[in-house]
Amino acid sequence: MDTSQIFGYIGALIVGLVLGLIGGGGSILTVPVLVYILGYNPIVATAYSLFVVGTSSLVGTFQKYKEGLVDFKTGLVFSFPSFIAVYLSRRYLLPSIPERLFSAGDFNFTKDMGIMIFFAIIMIIASYSMIKNNTKTGANNFGQPYYKTFVQGLIIGTITGIIGAGGGFLYVPALVLWANIPMKKAVGTSLIIITVNSLIGFLGDVQTLEIEWVFLLTFTAIAVLGIIIGVFLSKFISGKKLKKSFGYFILIMATYIIYKELKLL
Numbered sequence: 001m002d003t004s005q006i007f008g009y010i011g012a013l014i015v016g017l018v019l020g021l022i023g024g025g026g027s028i029l030t031v032p033v034l035v036y037i038l039g040y041n042p043i044v045a046t047a048y049s050l051f052v053v054g055t056s057s058l059v060g061t062f063q064k065y066k067e068g069l070v071d072f073k074t075g076l077v078f079s080f081p082s083f084i085a086v087y088l089s090r091r092y093l094l095p096s097i098p099e100r101l102f103s104a105g106d107f108n109f110t111k112d113m114g115i116m117i118f119f120a121i122i123m124i125i126a127s128y129s130m131i132k133n134n135t136k137t138g139a140n141n142f143g144q145p146y147y148k149t150f151v152q153g154l155i156i157g158t159i160t161g162i163i164g165a166g167g168g169f170l171y172v173p174a175l176v177l178w179a180n181i182p183m184k185k186a187v188g189t190s191l192i193i194i195t196v197n198s199l200i201g202f203l204g205d206v207q208t209l210e211i212e213w214v215f216l217l218t219f220t221a222i223a224v225l226g227i228i229i230g231v232f233l234s235k236f237i238s239g240k241k242l243k244k245s246f247g248y249f250i251l252i253m254a255t256y257i258i259y260k261e262l263k264l265l
Contacts, residue, residue, distance in 0.1 A: 017229060047209055059228075161204075
């Protein structure tokens with residue numbers, strides 16, 4: 001095992017710790033770890049991330065269910081259009097994107113660069129949602145028309161399919177603002193959507209990519225171990241302060257990715 005693999009597995013443990021501590025956000029670290037530490041290209045990295053995120057979220061769903069913080073009905077309503085979008089984006093949209101998007105003189109903007117820049121933009125959005133104080137609570141009353149939920153699910157599913165992250169930072173606000181679910185239950189309910197979307201999205205990649213199962217299962221197992229440790233530590237650490245600090249860290253990482261991909265560093 002070389003140094004990069006060791007650091008990569010440490011990164012997997014940190015991903016799990018963050019998920020366990022603040023209930024989300026850790027999955028957005030998976031792609032940078034796979035790309036910049038372990039050297040995978042963004043297509044493979046986002047595919048592996050979906051598996052890691054889906055499996056980790058499944059563990060989280062059981063934990064939240066035992067606490068009574070999962071609304072299965074609302075979660076499944078959001079899941080249906082979302083997993084369709086995630087699967088189609090992984091199976092057909094990503095493979096159809098040309099390897100070179102455009103050129104300007106000696107500068108070539110490639111498909112891999114485009115994915116990472118888009119990923120960084122989503123990270124910036126995620127960091128904002130973590131840094132700001134959200135006082136919205138909700139009253140568990142799923143009242144909006146189904147077609148709106150369907151369209152919202154398609155949009156969020158497409159985004160999460162492209163970037164290979166769970167999308168909890170998108171689904172939680174959607175469940176709170178659109179479905180009027182209390183924040184704590186929204187976090188638990190989002191895990192159902194993330195689990196279904198990520199694992200079905202990964203199935204789209206299994207048909208187009210060669211999967212290194214030994215590495216992927218090892219990486220995932222370490223991330224799950226991190227979640228278990230993180231959940232235990234969350235009893236002693238303020239999740240609110242951690243979430244805001246992590247938001248700033250994600251913002252710095254997103255800035256680094258943009259500079260790195262545009263070869264400004």
